[in-house]
Amino acid sequence: MSLPDPSTNRRARGSKLQGRLGGSELFWRDHYEWLLEKGYQLRSRYQPDWKPSWEGTTKAWYDCPDGLHPMHGSILDASRSSDGELVTLKRISKSLYPFEREIGLFFSSPAMAKSVHNHCVPIYEALQVPDDENICILVMPMLRPYEHPRFDTIGEAVEFFRQIFEGLQFMHQYHVAHRDATHSNVMFDARSLYRDPYHPSIPWRKLDLSGRARHYTRTQRPVKYYLTDFGLSRQYKAEDLPTREDIIMGGDKSVPEFSTAETCDPFPADVYTIGNLVKGLTEGDELTSAMLGFDFMKPLVAAMTHEDPTKRPTMDEVVTRFEQIQKGLSSWKLRSRIVKESDSYVGGLFRGIYHWGRRLVFVIKRVPPLPTP
Template identity: 50%
Template structure:
């Protein structure tokens, strides 16, 4: 049944037909009202009865906010209704990634969440999907890609690496191996860096698509970098001094 799973169909081009929701987008549309009821508002594209804005305007479709399609079907942005904060929602299959929520939530536990060396993405909340007992949604801050906007100086890049090594050591000191430290899993907190809220799938644009998103340099407003995605991470018994895993 269409809309049962937010995972993209590889045979379906991501840019095919901006006027028609992709199968994996229908999952979000089908859960729009439930998410709103628990305090999270999706963008207009996913509202019931959505009509593409470019039909009634002179704009070219790809210059409209509601034509922007997610990069990944299981992750979407939302606005937290209580305070207007932008958040990221990630659908996690408990059977496929049984330890992801546990490990990610551990680094948001009260005793270590505010440690300056902790560079693991904060988890605000984990909520059970009501019509699928295998799926939960992790609610997290909306972060930006670590390399966008671009680095301007060697010092900015050095600071990025310093934080990443600090974060890796922190995880290892807590007996966790991330096991997937690659470029897509390194993000940054954009709040201090950006003057305008950026669009999550077109970061050079403002969230409302009414112009370019203005920002400071990293030297002017140094961001904090974070590791995300603990889907294949492992947490080990402290008594095991030399834990091993099969190569990925």
């Protein structure tokens, strides 16, 4: 899956509004002052007295930082007053998603946060909205989609697989089923990767929209990946396992048992969805062009996506099998450039030249082929 083309995306999201506030944004405008008191400053477009910067000029609204709509109505960026750090605010309904806050805070507790195996998005703070008991705002780090920018080497992708397998295993060890571990809910912390701060609404552009945001490769600046969005997640008591849950479809609706039964065990379903995510990257799907050179992942992915949930490995077994796969990969293989089926000859040629230059430098400097943070 790749981010949409900026020239079409920025217009499509707000062409009818011409940069004006959409309905879902009014909540943020109405709570601007309260959030400021709590230590979080929203963009200027949410100030109660906001006047569009493009009015009276020749600029188009989509070329102005204050003209851009958020990518999701319930999620917004903010600047933390104490240090200027960009964070993400997520508005949740406690009646619709009664366990999201609880599970997020559970994995963000000091005891959990110190584990290197924990890949659940950190919750810095949970704010209760003063005028609505049903609404809570979760404060999290600013993250971006895991696949953008694209992986440069096979080693970078292998490290991604390792981290997301480890992260889901960690959740399962505490009897928590994610239930929506799909493309949109796997992200990463890109602060070390990007040389330029990027705009949250169009993250391939600089914060001030003056140009493309420059970045390093993951080999140069290793990153950490996170599982996000615990709206459908559930935690169980050990004595209640295995369990059955009513089918609630998340982002991946291809889970076989979703179409053959009214209930399912959510843990094998998790194994399927994270395996299907890897399959989409390595073998291609309707959203993604296949990354070539990953035949070594096919047996494990096939087991994880088996039609019979009772024949899928547990996440403990997935991690063990993956460790053996990783040990069998040479440094040469891990440093190899990722080629996609959709890559053009000319584009691939230029990427190949740049890649070999970087590769030579990495070998000389002994930069590890697996970019572990």
